[in-house]
Amino acid sequence: MALARETKVAIDAVLAASRLCQSVFKALVSTETVIKKDKSPVTVADYGAQAIVNALLNRHFPNDPIVGEEDSKDLHADESLRNRVLNLVNGVHDQPMTAEEMTKFIDLGSFAGGPMGRFWTLDPIDGTKGFLRGEQFAVCLSLVVNGKVELGVMGCPNLPIDLTKPEGERGSLFFATRGGGAFQRSFTSEVLTKIKTADVKNTSETIFCESVEAGHSSQSEAAQVAHRLGITRPSIRMDSQCKYGIVSRGDAGIYLRIPVSETYEEKIWDHAGGMLIVEEAGGAITDVDGKPLDFSVGRTLKNNKGIVAASSPKIHAEVLDAVRIVLGKSQL
Numbered sequence: 001m002a003l004a005r006e007t008k009v010a011i012d013a014v015l016a017a018s019r020l021c022q023s024v025f026k027a028l029v030s031t032e033t034v035i036k037k038d039k040s041p042v043t044v045a046d047y048g049a050q051a052i053v054n055a056l057l058n059r060h061f062p063n064d065p066i067v068g069e070e071d072s073k074d075l076h077a078d079e080s081l082r083n084r085v086l087n088l089v090n091g092v093h094d095q096p097m098t099a100e101e102m103t104k105f106i107d108l109g110s111f112a113g114g115p116m117g118r119f120w121t122l123d124p125i126d127g128t129k130g131f132l133r134g135e136q137f138a139v140c141l142s143l144v145v146n147g148k149v150e151l152g153v154m155g156c157p158n159l160p161i162d163l164t165k166p167e168g169e170r171g172s173l174f175f176a177t178r179g180g181g182a183f184q185r186s187f188t189s190e191v192l193t194k195i196k197t198a199d200v201k202n203t204s205e206t207i208f209c210e211s212v213e214a215g216h217s218s219q220s221e222a223a224q225v226a227h228r229l230g231i232t233r234p235s236i237r238m239d240s241q242c243k244y245g246i247v248s249r250g251d252a253g254i255y256l257r258i259p260v261s262e263t264y265e266e267k268i269w270d271h272a273g274g275m276l277i278v279e280e281a282g283g284a285i286t287d288v289d290g291k292p293l294d295f296s297v298g299r300t301l302k303n304n305k306g307i308v309a310a311s312s313p314k315i316h317a318e319v320l321d322a323v324r325i326v327l328g329k330s331q332l
Ligand SMILES: Nc1ncnc2c1ncn2[C@@H]1O[C@H](COP(=O)(O)O)[C@@H](OP(=O)(O)O)[C@H]1O
Pocket: 040, 069, 123, 125, 126, 127, 128, 129, 210, 211, 212, 213, 215, 216, 217, 238, 239, 240, 241, 260, 261, 264, 267, 270
């Protein structure tokens, strides 16, 4: 299998970080939340998860740069926060590290990205707001080679293995390699299930998903798109890249992310893994202009606006037409 060693290391890292997040949630109190400049809540779990994943990547692939969401700036100014994160990390990592080593591991994530060579991209907790609410979040790690996503791994600790059995086992891990298909496994068993998107014949029979956060994706425009497609069932509102997971395994047929802000640039770590998993499961994905997502231009998807993902190329084309009409980008 291509990228077999990378896949194993990435899965182990994502599982370790996911477990760290789960243990933090149990102990999480509101005082553990730091407000970053961009006002998104960052928790000790974000830092701890990035430290663990980067330490493991650095051990196995010391030459690979990393594009990670977090940096250690706030930790330098707050010794008590730093010590809480350090205790967490040393509680799960096999080799104890010092505070200095830990902040260095976190800051390995400062790579600028770009078109050449290979690098990892990490979102230690995607869906921070979902995490804080005790809902969905994901630990997302992908490998980008010469501007193309080649491996994506996504750990979704709170996502039921079977969405129709919300009280059943939780903890879904998804991964895909380019050309190698998409798979799901639980957190507790290594048994792999090959996944594929839903066989949607007509858009009206499917269900779409979108962010919980109205500030991240326009819910009113998504509702207009759904109406044009004849969709009557309410959307699944879910935080994080778990949305890509549920499209990949057929729980939903469409994922819409319609820009609210003209200036916001989507981050590569918010989409790299999810995109590859959806494509390898049989789906299709572009931005709202129908352009492929471009991971070769740095830490953001600055050449793209929003996201349209669907269960198949045919359904994707229909959804994209509806999106373009609703956004005034094409004539009726
Ligand atoms: N104005 C905006 N538009 C779109 N996405 C945004 C946004 N502000 C923040 N985000 C991103 O939305 C991600 C969560 O996705 P979703 O809305 O699908 O749950 C956040 O990831 P983090 O939680 O890792 O910071 C953040 O990067």
